[in-house]
Amino acid sequence: GAVVSQHPSWVICKSGTSVKIECRSLDFQATTMFWYRQFPKKSLMLMATSNEGSKATYEQGVEKDKFLINHASLTLSTLTVTSAHPEDSSFYICSARLLAGSSYNEQFFGPGTRLTVL
């Protein structure tokens, strides 16, 4: 149980285009999902917290107009990188928080999406 999927697993795009990444909780409902970014040999950094049915909360330094987050259902959150540039190339990972049972507050992570902007 507690499986989180991401799609696509990798994407290559031209500079200036927009890219949408999906994060799904497959076997549980998640009112809260999180988006992280990981640059090579660096720590994962939280970008934003996504709550179902409300606006996302962005971390300091993360442009909300550039990284659009939509959490329309209890099992799906999307991250759209708008007008992507080479410096946006990174590994994007989502996580979902399990609410029920003994694993309350535990976060389960998706497999990540490798974005390369040419």
Next chain:
Amino acid sequence: KQEVTQIPAALSVPEGENLVLNCSFTDSAIYNLQWFRQDPGKGLTSLLLIQSSQREQTSGRLNASLDKSSGRSTLYIAASQPGDSATYLCAPRGGADGLTFGKGTHLIIQP
């Protein structure tokens, strides 16, 4: 702002050894702390979750301890195997919902 430090940054040992990975964090006001492993180019696999009221958690060959007041956690790996090779990350959860990660310990278990 929470800062997480993991020591050592890298470790290479022959299989069979018992290992201790260290994690320290600056803000002790945490709700819980998770340990993860990350394989190259992959997402994170949750290993253990310790609530702030707990002192340790065990899962198989893994044992994690938490000393919240001193801002420290350790991950103990018993009888290491080549399949344990990965980067191990600790992440305390503070007042905000998201996790703060250290840079990890890159572990290589030699066959």
